[in-house]
Amino acid sequence: MSASTVWLVVVGAAVGSYLLKLAGLSVPPQVLHRPLVRRAVELIPAALLAALVAVNVATTEGALVVDFRLAALAAAAIALALRASFIVVLVVAGGVGALGYVVAG
Amino acid sequence: MSRGGPDAVTEWLRRIRAERVSRRPTSERDRVVRDGIGLGAAVGLYGVAFGATATAAGLSVWQASVLSLLMFTGASQFALVGVLAAGGGPFAAVGSALLLGTRNTIYGVRLAELLSYRGWRRVAAAHWVIDETTALTVRENGTQLARLAFLSSGCTLFLFWNLTTVAGAVGAQSFGPVLQAALDSVVPAAFLALLWPRLVRGADLLREQRIVTVGGAGIALGLTPVLAPGLQIIVAALAVLLAIRVAPPEGASGDPHASAQGPK
Numbered sequence: 238m239s240a241s242t243v244w245l246v247v248v249g250a251a252v253g254s255y256l257l258k259l260a261g262l263s264v265p266p267q268v269l270h271r272p273l274v275r276r277a278v279e280l281i282p283a284a285l286l287a288a289l290v291a292v293n294v295a296t297t298e299g300a301l302v303v304d305f306r307l308a309a310l311a312a313a314a315i316a317l318a319l320r321a322s323f324i325v326v327l328v329v330a331g332g333v334g335a336l337g338y339v340v341a342g
Numbered sequence: 343m344s345r346g347g348p349d350a351v352t353e354w355l356r357r358i359r360a361e362r363v364s365r366r367p368t369s370e371r372d373r374v375v376r377d378g379i380g381l382g383a384a385v386g387l388y389g390v391a392f393g394a395t396a397t398a399a400g401l402s403v404w405q406a407s408v409l410s411l412l413m414f415t416g417a418s419q420f421a422l423v424g425v426l427a428a429g430g431g432p433f434a435a436v437g438s439a440l441l442l443g444t445r446n447t448i449y450g451v452r453l454a455e456l457l458s459y460r461g462w463r464r465v466a467a468a469h470w471v472i473d474e475t476t477a478l479t480v481r482e483n484g485t486q487l488a489r490l491a492f493l494s495s496g497c498t499l500f501l502f503w504n505l506t507t508v509a510g511a512v513g514a515q516s517f518g519p520v521l522q523a524a525l526d527s528v529v530p531a532a533f534l535a536l537l538w539p540r541l542v543r544g545a546d547l548l549r550e551q552r553i554v555t556v557g558g559a560g561i562a563l564g565l566t567p568v569l570a571p572g573l574q575i576i577v578a579a580l581a582v583l584l585a586i587r588v589a590p591p592e593g594a595s596g597d598p599h600a601s602a603q604g605p606k
Contacts, residue, residue, distance in 0.1 A: 240402075242432055247405050250422055250436040251412035254443040258415075259468035261450015262459070273586070276547065278448050280582045282417065283551045284558030285442055286537035288578035289424055291559035294530040296566045298429065309527030310534060317538045326535050327391055327528050334527020335520050 305337030374478075374487055378494030381474055388532070389503040392419055393510025395529050398522065399427035403511040410507040414500065415472050417536050418442045421575070424529060430572020437576045449476040456480065456488045470496030550585035557581030 238246075268274075294306045312333040316326045389410065396406035401423060409419050418439040425435040450471045456479060459467050470492065478495045482488040517525065540551040558581040565574035 238400075238426070238432065243401060243405060243426070246422070246426070246432045246435050247401075247409055248412070249432075250418070250439040251409060253436065253440045254413045254415055254418055254446070255469060257440065257443040258446045258450055258471040259465065261447035261452075261471060262454045262457075262464050262468050264451065266451050266454070275448070276550070276586060277582055278444050279547055280550055280554045280585055281441055281579050282445050283537060283540050283554045284579050284581040285421065285438060285575060286417070286533050286540075287555040287558035287581075288562035288575045289421055289438075289533045290530045290537065291562045292428060292566060292575060293424055293526075293533065295563060296428070299567055299571060301563065301566065305523060306527050306530060310530050313531035313534055317535060323388060323532075323535050326531055327388070330531030331524035331528045335524040337527075338520060338523030 305334050305341055308337045309334035370487060371490060374482060374491045375494045378478055378491055378496075379498045381478060381495055381499075388416060389506030390510035390513070391528055391532055392416065392423075392503075393507040393512070394514035394517075394525055395420065395427070395510075395532075396423045396507075397511045397514045398517070398525055399423040401426070401511075403508065403515075406507055406511040407504065410504045413439070414469060414503065415443055415446055416503075417473075417533075420529070420532060420536075424533075425572035425575060427529075428571045430575075431570060434570070434572025434576055438572065441576065441579055445473075446471050449473070452476065453479055453488075453492070456482075456485065457492060458485055459489075467492070467496075470500065472499075474499060547585075553585045554581045557584045 290310070294310045295301055295303065297304075309330040313326050313330040316329045321329070392410065393403075393406050396409065396419075397403065401409075406423075409422070413419050413422075421442050422435050422439040425438050450468065453471060453476060457467060475492050475496045479488050479492040482491050514521075514525065537555065539545060541548070541555060545551060558578040561581055562574045562578040565577055568574075569577065
């Protein structure tokens, strides 16, 4: 992707994100109070975040891969279950990942 | 910055006492501002991870900074650079960021009445409608305290998020392979940490969130070898249909389920 395309993506997505925020403050509340719409919007982030976790942990260039990242994710999950703060979770994952990379090559 | 000194301690004691004796409006305001600044500073530190991830994904320091300045919603920013890092096209990158951004719309609806901003104030305030500011604002009763919570957390977060983005983006340029492996491990962990509160006891629509999580991850992995990079993440949003079909209508299933688990 060329640098100018990346700039278009950056600015386009930023403007879109802002408009989504502004829409919330501006639309009459009834529009989003329809149960089906509400429910879909409540659930979409879980689907996307789960997909992002899966793709970032277990794929490399279109192939399914198991490597140090999976160990790091498991460590992060344990840290989260122990109610560690966000920063601690990231440090634990980074540490285990780096260790796994060094050990497994 | 006032840091220590006998006068500061006296002042602090006086304030604590004042808070205990009568919950006067001024001490309420202090508490709201303190909470706002505390959360803002803590959350802003994640900006380091974002800046580093963005440059590792091929963005320039400027592009990472513009994202934090203009987009200013963490999950969408991580999603955008995550898709670009996976080799995704522009459509997939923008699409995943915007789909995640829809939850800010819901937050806005919740905040509109509480903040009751009009005109240019509303246009300006919209930029700061995100997870953290919403969480702090909805706790307050009355427009005055709500606005104070919103502005103090929004201002601190915005400042820290942008400064730390630059720090992370500049720092990551000197990363060797081991630090790169650490960063590759941090990104999925960051997404997991954002996802986690939706999956634990007491969460809204807990059962549906769990179905959608498993479905979304499964769809994304299943389609990875087939689709252009990044598109599988957009398509994974269809996992929402699984939960909407499985669960009864009228949005009634989530709440009684959660309250049954409520008393410990």
